[in-house]
Amino acid sequence: MSTPHTKVARQEIIKDWITQGSIHSQIEIVDRLKNSGFDVTQATVSRDLEEIGAVRGRDSQGDPNYRINQEAGDEPLSKVSRLISDLLVDVKSSGNLTVLRTPPGGAQLLASALDRASRAGTIPEIIGTIAGDDTVLVVSSQADGAERNAQLLLSLAQSEQI
Secondary structure: OOOOOOHHHHHHHHHHHHHOOOOOOHHHHHHHHHHOOOOOOHHHHHHHHHHHOEEEEEOOOOOEEEEEOOOOOOOHHHHHHHHHHHHOOEEEEEOOEEEEEOOOOOHHHHHHHHHHHHHOOOOOOEEEEEEOOOEEEEEEOOOOOHHHHHHHHHHHHHHHHO
């Protein structure tokens, strides 16, 4: 019996791989899915990871890996707090722009959570984000709001670690 090539099936396969602890990057997931007959892009995998509640962190040896967040589907600010606590490496700000550094592969997940929190009105100071592989550009609604956003995000990261 073969596995159907549906979104649900694809996400279940990804969850299984993550649960086994064998996933370290989105590119690895894309390659494995393609070898399993799924026609996917990195963007598709990124959305899948967000939808299933996968977060990127580090294993006991310090190597990057994914795990399933057991509290997926929480309110946006709670999700941002957890992700920023797990992923934030550095913060810099200037004018209305805040730059967040993450481990490779973490920026899109964090940016998406920030965008959702902004749209939900939880963090109205943020009007949008742009994500690369390891960098998120956060745009403030205020001309001089970057430093306030940086402080807010740092406080969210610290509150999750308590």
